[in-house]
């Protein structure tokens with residue numbers, strides 16, 4: 566009898582909050598350090614998704630990088646190891662990949678970092694997957710098993726989230742995580758010049774059908790009674806009608822959740838009411854800068870971000886007052902000679918917003 570083909574999935578989890586320059590300017594990123602303690606343990610939804618698309622005769626194992634980084638021997642029985650990459654942990658991923666290949670294990674890399682710099686990743690992997698994984702993963706495995714692995718794979722066209730498989734949450738050891746993720750939307754209708762997000766994977770904005778999202782939430786509840794869910798979206802709620810349908814359905818699931826969206830929700834009180842009733846406990850909104858200087862041209866479709874800055878403070882207050890529990894965040898863009906002044910203004914604004922947040926009821930999770 567031949568032994569099964571063994572595939573190890575390695576998630577480069579964890580959080581990186583390191584910018585000595587920003588710290589020297591006095592920025593403390595209010596709320597982020599606390600948030601990072603909660604979320605650092607999130608598992609990799611990309612790998613759980615690929616696992617769902619893996620033929621049943623392949624033996625799968627899921628690993629967090631922290632467990633294998635200094636102990637690559639844990640992956641010794643694998644024929645192939647798939648590593649998901651984020652730029653912040655690229656060097657750790659490369660080191661692990663190099664060690665595995667020296668041990669004769671085939672390494673495949675994919676994810677946002679591999680998509681951004683495939684040539685660099687190719688120096689450390691037998692194959693690099695560029696873009697969305699769903700359309701090509703089965704071919705990667707099939708080719709690898711036949712000894713015909715190509716160096717590059719790139720999805721043709723774009724994956725429709727209506728075809729999304731149920732992620733293999735059952736591969737996880739739930740007690741080690743604080744939250745689990747569900748993706749309700751991929752892409753973003755905006756196009757910010759610095760964005761390394763799922764707009765890198767898809768030029769459009771696609772949403773997952775409501776019934777699929779609810780099925781995933783229920784699957785999570787199957788492994789974890791009272792989960793806290795993080796939506797792995799860049800910009801939830803951009804399609805308002807569908808978003809409201811989802812929120813109405815989510816209300817009955819009685820779960821608490823966090824998501825990322827844009828500041829336009831402030832002008833839709835019905836949406837915010839639905840979010841609150843559906844269990845939203847935190848939203849993270851990328852404001853980029855507290856001042857208009859330097860914001861011009863950031864959003865390439867219509868300078869949408871620049872046009873929002875003057876309303877930021879009011880919008881954040883409105884969202885906080887309606888939602889109750891929120892963690893607004895600024896992804897600050899620092900540039901040129903305005904840095905010192907921006908830092909001062911950001912500090913003031915952050916503190917005022919934090920005051921408002923503290924005045925609201927404390928988050929429950």
Ligand code: B12
Nearest residue numbers: 578580581608609611649651652653675676697698762797
């Ligand atoms: C959840 C999340 C996290 C979780 C990650 C948990 C985990 N173990 O993966 C936590 C909270 C830990 C986290 C941390 C950080 N994150 Co984060 N995070 C996200 C978020 C919101 C969702 C990721 C996700 O699950 N997407 C859904 C899955 C299905 O999509 P995907 O991961 O892209 O995978 C698809 C393809 O890329 C591909 N694929 C992915 N991996 C692989 C592997 C193989 C082998 C193959 C074949 C294919 C493949 O197939 C998948 C299906 O199509 C994204 C934004 C986003 N929407 O992607 C930001 C995002 C990934 N994070 C980002 C950043 C900056 C960070 C931090 C640096 C923040 C910080 N300052 O600390 C840290 C760094 C973490 C690290 N270890 O390096 C950036 C990454 C930019 C970059 N170039 O890497 C993003 C894009 C947000 C943004 N807009 O800036 N994050």
Ligand code: SF4
Nearest residue numbers: 753755756757760799
């Ligand atoms: S609004 Fe956010 S997710 Fe959308 S393109 Fe800009 S930075 Fe990326």
